[in-house]
Structures are given as C-alpha cells and as structure tokens.
Amino acid sequence: MLARELKPGIFWVGVNDRTTDLFEGLWPITQEGVTYNSYLVKGEKTALIDLTKSIKGDEYLSQIEELTDVSRIDYIVINHMEPDHTGLLRTFRKLAPQAVILGSAKTKEMLRGFLGIEEGVRVVADGETLSLGGPSLKFLSTPFVHWPETIMTYEESQRVLFSCDGFGGYGAFNGGIFDDECTQADFYEKEALRYYANIVANYSSRVLDAIAKLDKLTVDIIAPSHGLLWRGAPRRIVDLYQRWAECASGKTEPAVTLIYGSMYGNTERMMNAVAEGISQAGVSVEVFDAGRTHVSYILPSLWTLSGVMIGAPTYEGALFPPVLDVLNHAAIKRIMNKKAAMFGSYGWSGGAVRNAQQVIEPLKWELTATLEFAGYPTHEELVKAEQFGKTFANLLRGG
Numbered sequence: 001m002l003a004r005e006l007k008p009g010i011f012w013v014g015v016n017d018r019t020t021d022l023f024e025g026l027w028p029i030t031q032e033g034v035t036y037n038s039y040l041v042k043g044e045k046t047a048l049i050d051l052t053k054s055i056k057g058d059e060y061l062s063q064i065e066e067l068t069d070v071s072r073i074d075y076i077v078i079n080h081m082e083p084d085h086t087g088l089l090r091t092f093r094k095l096a097p098q099a100v101i102l103g104s105a106k107t108k109e110m111l112r113g114f115l116g117i118e119e120g121v122r123v124v125a126d127g128e129t130l131s132l133g134g135p136s137l138k139f140l141s142t143p144f145v146h147w148p149e150t151i152m153t154y155e156e157s158q159r160v161l162f163s164c165d166g167f168g169g170y171g172a173f174n175g176g177i178f179d180d181e182c183t184q185a186d187f188y189e190k191e192a193l194r195y196y197a198n199i200v201a202n203y204s205s206r207v208l209d210a211i212a213k214l215d216k217l218t219v220d221i222i223a224p225s226h227g228l229l230w231r232g233a234p235r236r237i238v239d240l241y242q243r244w245a246e247c248a249s250g251k252t253e254p255a256v257t258l259i260y261g262s263m264y265g266n267t268e269r270m271m272n273a274v275a276e277g278i279s280q281a282g283v284s285v286e287v288f289d290a291g292r293t294h295v296s297y298i299l300p301s302l303w304t305l306s307g308v309m310i311g312a313p314t315y316e317g318a319l320f321p322p323v324l325d326v327l328n329h330a331a332i333k334r335i336m337n338k339k340a341a342m343f344g345s346y347g348w349s350g351g352a353v354r355n356a357q358q359v360i361e362p363l364k365w366e367l368t369a370t371l372e373f374a375g376y377p378t379h380e381e382l383v384k385a386e387q388f389g390k391t392f393a394n395l396l397r398g399g
Contacts, residue, residue, distance in 0.1 A: 006039070007158040009041065009135060010040075010160055011042075012037060013039065013048075014038045017055060026296075027199075028297075032170045032191055033172025034172060035171075036085075036226065037226060037229070038050050040064060041135050043133040044133025044134060045132045046072065046073050047075040047077055048076050049162045050080070051076070051089055052087055060088065070095045073092070076089070076096075077153050077162075078107050079103075079150060079162065079164035080150045081107055093120075098120075102122055102124050106148050106149035108123050124139040135155055135158070136155065137156075140152045140210075140213060142164070145164070146165050146203050146206075150164055150166075152166060158220065159217075160219075163222055163224045164225050165199065165226065166241070167224045169193075169195045169224075169227030170191040171228070178228065180233075188227060192240065193244060193303075196241065196300075197299040197302075197303040201244070201334075207242075207245040208246070211242055222237060247304050252303075252306040254283065255284040255286070255307065255396070256305060256307040256393065257302050257305050257309070258309040259298060260311030261289065261291045261311070262313065262320075263313055266345040271287070277386040277390035278390065278393040280386070281389075282393070285393075290322035302326075307339050307392065308338045310341070312342070312344045313346060313352065314346040317349065317351035318355040324355065327356065330360075331359055331360075334363070337364050339365070339366050339395065341367065342356055342367065344372060345373055345375060345377070346372060369392065371384065
C-alpha cells in the first residue's frame with residue numbers, strides 16, 4: 001500500500017498482512033488478516049509513532065521514503081514494546097542513529113531486555129508534550145492496555161490519538177483504512193470484539209481508566225496499531241470498548257453461549273434439543289462445536305453473554321478435552337460470574353460434571369442444573385433436554 005495522509009503532515013505508513021496465520025502465535029487470522037499501523041508526523045522535526053512487525057520491511061521502509069529520508073527521522077515513539085510494534089527498531093538504529101527513542105520508564109527498561117538498546121532513549125512522563133515545530137505530541141500513560149509499559153500519543157493541534165492496542169481489532173484493510181471508507185463495518189466491529197476478548201479483556205478495569213482519561217481530549221481521529229482508523233465516528237469504537245470492558249463487572253447480554261463436543265453424535269443430538277428449548281423461550285443462543293472451532297472465536301461470546309450451556313460427554317472419567325480446553329481458556333481470561341447449566345452423555349461412568357465444576361467454581365459460575373444420560377438419548381430424554389434448555393433460558397430472563 002501507499003502512505004496515506006490522515007491530516008496535513010500526519011501519515012499512515014503501516015503494513016497490511018494477509019499471510020500470517022496466528023496473531024501472537026496463538027489467535028487465528030488466516031482468513032481475516034491484520035494490520036500493523038505505523039504513523040509519521042512531520043513538522044520542523046519528524047517523528048515515527050510505533051513501527052511494525054518485521055514482515056514486509058522493504059515495503060514499510062519504502063512508504064516512509066515516499067515522505068522523508070529515513071536517515072533524517074528525529075524521534076521514534078514506542079507506545080508499546082511487543083515485537084509487532086518494535087520490529088525493525090534495530091534496523092532504524094543503523095539507518096537513523098541520531099533518532100531519539102521515546103517511551104515510558106518501563107519501556108526503557110524493556111528495550112534493554114528485549115533488544116539490548118540502552119543509548120539514545122528518553123523517558124517521557126504522563127502528560128508531557130513534545131513540539132515538533134508545528135505538530136505537538138502529548139504522551140498519555142495507559143498501563144496494561146495491554147502491557148505495563150503502554151502509552152498512547154495525542155497530536156494536539158489536529159486532534160489525532162495514536163491509541164496503540166487500545167481500540168484496535170483484527171482484519172486487514174479491504175481498500176480503505178478509515179471507518180467512513182469501509183463498507184464492511186460489521187466485519188471490523190466483530191473482529192474488534194474478538195481482538196478485545198483474545199488480547200485485552202483481562203485488563204478491562206485499565207481500559208476503563210484509559211477511557212476516563214481520554215474523555216478530557218477532543219479527538220477527531222483514533223488511529224490504533226491494528227485495524228480500522230476511526231474518522232467518521234471516532235466515538236463509536238470508544239463506546240464499543242467501554243461496553244466490552246463493562247462486561248467484566250457483569251453488564252452482559254441475557255443470552256446463551258452453548259459450547260459442546262461430541263464423539264459419536266449422542267451429545268450433539270441432545271444439544272440440538274437443548275438449543276431448540278432455549279430458542280423457544282425467546283432467548284438468543286450462539287452454538288459452538290469446541291472440537292471444530294478455535295477458542296478465539298468462542299471467547300467473544302463467553303465474554304459478552306450472561307449464560308453458558310455446556311454440552312460434553314465424559315471422556316476417560318473427565319470432561320471431553322475440547323470443551324475442557326474452552327473452559328480453561330475462560331479461566332485464563334477470568335471470565336467470571338456466569339450462570340451455567342450442563343448436559344452430556346456417558347458410557348459406563350460419569351465424571352464430566354465433576355471435572356467442569358473444578359474449573360468453573362473459582363470463576364464463580366453458578367451451575368444451575370445438570371442433565372446426564374447413558375449412551376444414545378431416548379425420545380423421552382430429548383423431550384427433557386428441550387425443557388432443560390427452556391428452563392435455563394427462562395432463568396436468564398428472570399422468569
């Protein structure tokens with residue numbers, strides 16, 4: 001892609017990545033892609049805000065060369081130390097050795113540990129400003145959004161917020177880089193939620209702290225490190241992030257995430273009856289086969305919905321492993337205070353319910369009911385399963 005001007009003297013110079021399969025080596029993006037957004041701000045002096053993953057380094061450097069001689073860059077602002085933000089930093093130390101690296105005190109410490117860089121680094125304080133001779137950069141401490149060293153950078157004269165991982169999302173650009181150029185808003189908002197649940201959710205209280213701090217600013221453009229830039233409706237992504245952050249304190253939708261696994265189709269047959277009962281009660285249900293769906297796509301539903309229906313057979317005296325894996329990820333992400341119910345088949349002995357309870361009790365999930373059956377479900381058991389789903393849905397609705 002070519003460099004894009006956000007406002008006079010402020011440019012996007014990032015990388016559109018459609019070839020990486022796993023973000024952070026963990027979260028699938030094969031179909032969706034991702035962007036590594038980097039920004040160049042030009043005044044009498046020039047600042048580069050965040051770099052990019054080392055992938056496509058030639059393309060990245062050529063975009064900067066469209067605008068300025070790389071060797072004449074004065075400042076490199078490191079909002080965040082992850083390698084998808086600091087890739088090529090050693091290269092820049094050779095191409096622009098005079099450039100001063102700016103970041104938080106924790107960033108300075110991490111630069112030494114990650115990259116062995118100690119010279120030419122300057123710590124910026126929360127609220128400190130830097131004049132570029134025209135543009136003026138203000139640095140805002142936003143720790144744990146989502147690492148402890150993270151800052152955001154605000155260009156004061158033209159009201160552009162470089163928000164780092166905050167307000168970011170998965171999804172490569174499909175042509176335009178701005179929300180008001182985008183014809184697939186639902187896709188990018190869905191991928192922003194998946195990104196939030198995968199990457200940021202554990203730090204929701206810090207997200208709310210950051211939003212409160214940013215409310216004092218007038219922002220025309222939100223320019224995150226990943227995903228769409230928000231120019232047409234910058235408040236939209238802030239409101240979404242606030243809503244998702246508030247899910248941590250229980251402000252969730254009265255709907256059901258149904259996670260199931262089935263070895264030979266018996267639990268799946270019961271699942272269909274349970275899901276039908278939930279729907280008959282007028283409650284929305286999102287169904288995921290844990291054996292075929294990566295947990296990355298299940299976590300957003302678990303994060304935002306109030307009810308969890310678990311369907312799993314007993315496997316070697318314990319919970320069916322793909323379902324257990326999802327529950328373990330919910331524990332890692334501290335998805336708390338859900339209402340839950342569980343059903344599933346067993347052969348000669350149970351054990352799945354006991355195993356599930358061991359995982360969800362520390363999360364303060366209320367296991368409201370269980371329904372187990374031996375082998376293949378009978379007609380009578382399918383009728384019970386439908387009612388089981390309906391009863392759980394009514395419980396969520398307060399009925």
